[in-house]
Amino acid sequence: MTPTMRLFRPTAAQRELVAGAQAVFAAAGSRWQAIAESGLLGALLPEDDGGLGLLPSDLALLTEEAGYLLVRGPLVETAWMAVPALAAAGAPSTGTLAKVLAGEGLASAVDDTLRGPDLDSAAVVVVAGETGDRLVDAAALGPLEPAATADPDERYWRAPQLDRGAGIPVPPHGVGALALGRLGGAAYLLGVTRWLLGTSVAHASARRQFGVPIGSFQAVRHALVDVHVELEFARSAVWAAAGEVEAQAASARAAVLAAAVQSRRAFALADRQCLQVHGGLGFTWEHPLHLHLKRGQTVAARFGRTRDLAAALGDQVLAAARSAGPSVPPRPSI
Structure with missing residues (x-):
């Protein structure tokens, strides 16, 4: 082994570790399950509804720590958007809400560009707008296109054929x-x-x-x-x-x-x-x-x-x- 090869070996080994870590993080099941078991996804729900009964300021503190640790996955889309919307929607979404809180189904959200994280595996998607919100299931998304992001560890998709008027309208709840x-x-x-x-x-x-x-x-x-x-x-x-x-x-x-x-x-x-x-x-x-x-x-x-x-x-x-x-x-x- 040449001196150059000896110098390069630690770098190559580190790249192998990076590839291995990316493979682990790509399988989000166990990690997301752990987040769900912590109760973080239902932080804003009352305790009687299966949540933690926290205030937005409490969840802001927890979300800041998630950002510090680079917690991957649709955390903001789930805990801040989908869970409150599902709770506001009431009876039609009770079963889906229970699955999301248990970590058995992912939730996501799309913005005005119809882009969002993990749309290919989401059980429910929030279509958020300035004038109102709607909840749609995976079938309503239509064909998905991969969307480029700066972060290769996040999987973003675009739903170009999504009808923003589809799905269940969410009753007004707070700021939306x-x-x-x-x-x-x-x-x-x-x-x-x-x-x-x-x-x-x-x-x-x-x-x-x-x-x-x-x-x-x-x-x-x-x-x-x-x-x-x-x-x-x-x-x-x-x-x-x-x-x-x-x-x-x-x-x-x-x-x-x-x-x-x-x-x-x-x-x-x-x-x-x-x-x-x-x-x-x-x-x-x-x-x-x-x-x-x-x-x-x-x-x-x-x-x-x-x-x-x-x-x-x-x-x-x-x-x-x-x-x-x-x-x-x-x-x-x-």
């Missing part, structure tokens, strides 16, 4: 499935961004250049501090939106849009800055940085483009200001 999906996605992105920041801080503390840690250089410190600031803004926005949803406030949908926009903004900055801090190492598959970058990019592309959500948020804020009428500043008291 679309807003809940955006809030869940924002919480998941918090975890992804937190991992990126923590890993980059650790790398900048350990990597030395010119005899000192690169984290001692002002340019590196400022780059990571900027990510930290955006992450804290995003976390505040997500928690505020969860509180608005819990209170069923009139401004809840606007708060969810703000959380979605800010969480994506924080992740986008982390994407750039953390990759820059890691240098050439960040571009290799041997380092796990790329896994979080790809997953974050995939989640951030769900349920509307960021600029469209920001425009919708602006429209809602302006509409609320117009409906409130002109404000009269208080007269100072002397």
Whole structure:
């Protein structure tokens, strides 16, 4: 064995481990069953209905941790969207809800592009819209087309022939499935961004250049501090939106849009800055940085483009200001 071959052998072995891990994660049955047994999928359901009786702010915290750990599968689509929609639909969906909660059937959701994860194996799919939600079964999806994503570990499909008016209409429930999906996605992105920041801080503390840690250089410190600031803004926005949803406030949908926009903004900055801090190492598959970058990019592309959500948020804020009428500043008291 040549010296070059000896140097290459650990890399080859690591690639074999990556391939083996991908094969394990492709068989989602046992892993998804474990998630179901934890009760996470029914977190928002009352305990009398087989759920945990948690609030959206509680589930936001759990979803952030799922993002930090890169939990794979339609977690947001199930726990945030499908389960509340199935519960709101009532008797026609009771059997399907029980299967989803038990992990015996997957649930998914499609956005305005008719794309969604695991559509090929989903027992029920939420067709979420601004004006209402519907539940459809697998037969109503029609032929599926593979949809490309940044994350090769996620299996996305597109249902180009899906009739958005098919299936069972879901009675109005809170802010609706679309807003809940955006809030869940924002919480998941918090975890992804937190991992990126923590890993980059650790790398900048350990990597030395010119005899000192690169984290001692002002340019590196400022780059990571900027990510930290955006992450804290995003976390505040997500928690505020969860509180608005819990209170069923009139401004809840606007708060969810703000959380979605800010969480994506924080992740986008982390994407750039953390990759820059890691240098050439960040571009290799041997380092796990790329896994979080790809997953974050995939989640951030769900349920509307960021600029469209920001425009919708602006429209809602302006509409609320117009409906409130002109404000009269208080007269100072002397």
